[in-house]
Amino acid sequence: MKTTISQVHDYEGKEVTIGAWLANKRSSGKIAFLQLRDGTGFMQAVVAKNGDEDETFQLAKNMTQESSMYITGTIVEDKRSPLGFEMQVSGIELIHEAVDYPITPKDHGTEFLMDHRHLWLRSKRQHAVMKIRNEIIRSTYQFFNENGYVKIDPPILTGSSAEGTTELFHTKYFDEEAYLSQSGQLYMEAAAMAFGKVFSFGPTFRAEKSKTRRHLIEFWMIEPEMAFVNHEESLQIQEQYVSFIAQSVLSNCKIELNLLERDTTQLEKIQAPFPRISYDDAVGMLKEKGFTDIEWGEDFGAPHETAIAESFDKPVFITNYPKDIKAFYMKPDPNRSDVVLCADLIAPEGYGEIIGGSQRIDDLELMKEQYEAHGLTGPAYKWYLELRQYGSVPHSGFGLGLERTVAWLSGVDHVRETIPFPRLLNRLHP
Structure with missing residues (x-):
């Protein structure tokens, strides 16, 4: 047999x-x-x-x-x-019969192992991390399928920037400029207007010259978008989803978590609801923790996120960031025009932001003002504006970074171990 x-x-x-x-x-x-x-x-x-x-x-x-x-x-x-x-x-x-296999049971340096990534994947540790990644993907599909979402695949080649940044990979699309997608979100908003609740899962690209343990050049995103859903309802969906995948890993990857020596008592705590603090409160908390230079209106870096997370044993939402440091499409707080209805979800144990989300602007005139303020012109953005022109509704969405989530749930230090063939600032091979 x-x-x-x-x-x-x-x-x-x-x-x-x-x-x-x-x-x-x-x-x-x-x-x-x-x-x-x-x-x-x-x-x-x-x-x-x-x-x-x-x-x-x-x-x-x-x-x-x-x-x-x-x-x-x-x-x-x-x-x-x-x-x-x-x-x-x-x-x-x-x-x-294999002859002179290069990765022996002795210790090897990281660069050597990355040069032999195609073989390093065979090791017990890498096998365990990839099995946990697979379980997160499997449970993601289960969660959204069981909750009535339709999977929609946005394009990878786009004519515009979703976030309005310059950290994009440019390419020629015949006689036009094109970019590798940094997010499928704009297209998912269009899909939500057709199907109500949708999600995408696919690769995204950031031309960011960063060498931190949290960054990759190519990474995978899960991006749900939901019509008739406000910011508060979106936060509840996010915490339910993260709780679901964490408990799925805990239940179905016992051998892998044990091999990685993951402290599973930390994962047992990942149950909705999650704590929430405002950006204002986060700034105050950071000042109390010794970050005296942080000022209101500045974005948070990895040390700030880690310091905030230390006060919680679950993921924590930081809500209502200043409007000026967030993307053009985020809906302003109706009670306070200088902040937007958004949240970042910060994982515990120093793993940083794993989700960014917001309620989107649904008012046509306000979006036109945002277009003018950010210089968004031409056919690359015209179709996105039309979503507010024909049957606009309140809607919200978020994006979860798969590799950071794998790193957190598996307890590994660097995201380069959480994707089969990582693309880093100095690495395009294998």
Whole structure:
């Protein structure tokens, strides 16, 4: 019977065959212990020597790291194993012998590992992080599908900037200027006017020359947009969504979290509702914490976000930022024109902002004023203005950065480990 490591619990006491690679091994006299991986998980296989001419034992003893094989044996319980089972081997068919595999069990530097990212992905740690990433993606689709959202795919090549920034990748679109998308939000607003509640999930690009542990050049965003939803309702949806994916990871990635030595008691706390503080209160809190230079009207950096998060054991919303430091499309607070109806969600444990969201301007005349103030002209923005001209409604949305969320939930230090092939300021390969 052919199966996978993730399914061996269904075959206790039975003989099975698994296609696998040799991740590591050790031998002791007449026993060889093979650490197998097959893409679904990791498992130990035990080969006992049976006489001097035992070809299976000799093959196991001499097999090199990352050689591939079909391995056959009986599945038995092993309570010491994270998997709970191991294989008692009866036969091995070598498929390919790997020679001089470059990533050995010894320690390697980060740059070396990044140069060999295509191979580093095979390691237990990277496997665990990618499985957690996959669970976040899976539970994201589950959450939005179960709550009546339609997935819409915005374009990656665009004729305009969603945020009004200059940190864009330019390209020629035949005879026109085009950009790699930095957000699908503007297009998702159009989709929300057609389908009510929508979400996108796709790559975005920022030409930001940053080398911090929180930044990537190419990263993935989940961007819901909702018609007839105000700012307060959007905050409730955001905390419900983040709680849902956190608890899904906690429930379905126990082996991976344990391997990464993640403190799961921190994840158990991630349950809605989340605390909220205003931007005004955040500035006051920072001054009390020793950031005496911060002034009202300045945006927060990573040290500021970390300091604020230290006061909470859940993600915290910072609401109502100054209008002048936020995007042109955010709706002003009707009670206070110098701030907008927006919020950033700051993850605990120093992982920074994972969500940015707002209620959008739905008034045509106010949006025209914003266009004039920001110099938004031409066909690249005309269609977005028309969303306020034909059946405008109150609407809100947000964007969650996948890689930062993976880093937070898995407990890894740097986002470069949270995407299969990271694009960094100095790295386009592999």
